[in-house]
Amino acid sequence: MGNYAAIDLGTNSCRLLVASRKKTVLARDLQTTRLGEGLTETGLLSEKSIRKTLQCLKQFKETMAHCGVKDYRIVATSAVRESANQEDFVRQVTKETGLKLDVITPEEEAYLSYRGVTEALELAAPPLVVDLGGGSTEFMHYEGEDRYWISLPVGAVRATEANMTADELLRRLEPVIKLKDRFQNSPLVFVGGTATTAVAMKLGLREYRPELVHGQVLAKSELADLYHMVKKMSLDLLRRLPGLQPERADIIGQGLLIVYLIVDSLGKSETVVSESDLLQGIIGDLSDAG
Incomplete structure (x- = not known):
């Protein structure tokens, strides 16, 4: 087969x-x-x-x-x-x-990520899934006929190269932030390398283990602590930090800032992190097609 x-x-x-x-x-x-x-x-x-x-x-x-x-x-x-x-x-x-x-398209990217998350996590309500990538961030929330998705030009690599401030990032995130009441009862779930790396750093993983990362919760206070920690460290020290891939050292600061700003501006105290994402969504589609 x-x-x-x-x-x-x-x-x-x-x-x-x-x-x-x-x-x-x-x-x-x-x-x-x-x-x-x-x-x-x-x-x-x-x-x-x-x-x-x-x-x-x-x-x-x-x-x-x-x-x-x-x-x-x-x-x-x-x-x-x-x-x-x-x-x-x-x-x-x-x-x-x-x-x-x-x-x-950004719409298909959002769908595949959402499928990957919802097939792998048991949640109390339909989640707001945030796929934070290097160049863009997709937000998606599907509840029956009520389907919302948007792709914004905010990503860890883009924000690092442009040296975006918190105010600039918040301006770019405004289309979602203004709808925060709509997602008041939706669990927040992040996918993507920044979020999974944040969990790996929190756990001090010297070797990445997806089964330990999947489903972990990051509190807003933990995100703030991680951000302030990495901002004080040199690139050389960051490259040796357990849980952080050396190749991601130069973009992790801006990535963590984006995650924190999204969690905070949506009025959430924490986010779940999913290891299952777009890749698992693709596998699901291939399986359906037989």
């Missing part, structure tokens, strides 16, 4: 998930490729980041072959969506790797 694979080409990292027909995880991998590095300034995916991404995809293709993958889907999000050389990049991926790449 063969197994399933999902790959997410994000602004900061390239991620792989391989699962069986019963959705048992067979392999996972993450490489920091910084595909969106410099995009805000140039409007283009750089040759350096494209090369790193292509090399990553070739390695992932080998893993997929080793795991007996039959059906797969590779999606690209914010960085590729916004780049002026999007079409050239998609063609290059196919030419050099033989793999098909889908550049998905």
Whole structure:
């Protein structure tokens, strides 16, 4: 029958998930490729980041072959969506790797993340899911016919490169903040590398363990403590901090600030963090298609 694979080409990292027909995880991998590095300034995916991404995809293709993958889907999000050389990049991926790449809309990205979360967490009410990436942040809340989603140009890499202040971040988040009463009774759930890294830092994980991260709660006060801690540390010290990937050291400060501002401005005291996200949403769709 063969197994399933999902790959997410994000602004900061390239991620792989391989699962069986019963959705048992067979392999996972993450490489920091910084595909969106410099995009805000140039409007283009750089040759350096494209090369790193292509090399990553070739390695992932080998893993997929080793795991007996039959059906797969590779999606690209914010960085590729916004780049002026999007079409050239998609063609290059196919030419050099033989793999098909889908550049998905913010709406589909939101749906896939929401599916990944709600199939993996038992929550008291339909959640407000926040997918904080490197270049954008998606918010989604589905309750029967009442469906809300929005994608905002706020991300850990983008905010770091532009050196955005808290006031600037709040201005960009205003479309969601003004609706906070609507989400008063909705559990807040974060997905994405900043949130999972925050949990790993809180737990002091020297080796990342998704089963320990999934479902953890981060209190607003813990987020504030983590933010103030990393802002006082040099990059060299941050790169040696348990729970923090060295490649994420330069963007974790702004990432944590974004998480804190969202939690605080929505009037929440805490957020749940989900390890299950867009990748699991893709696996679910592949499974449904048989």
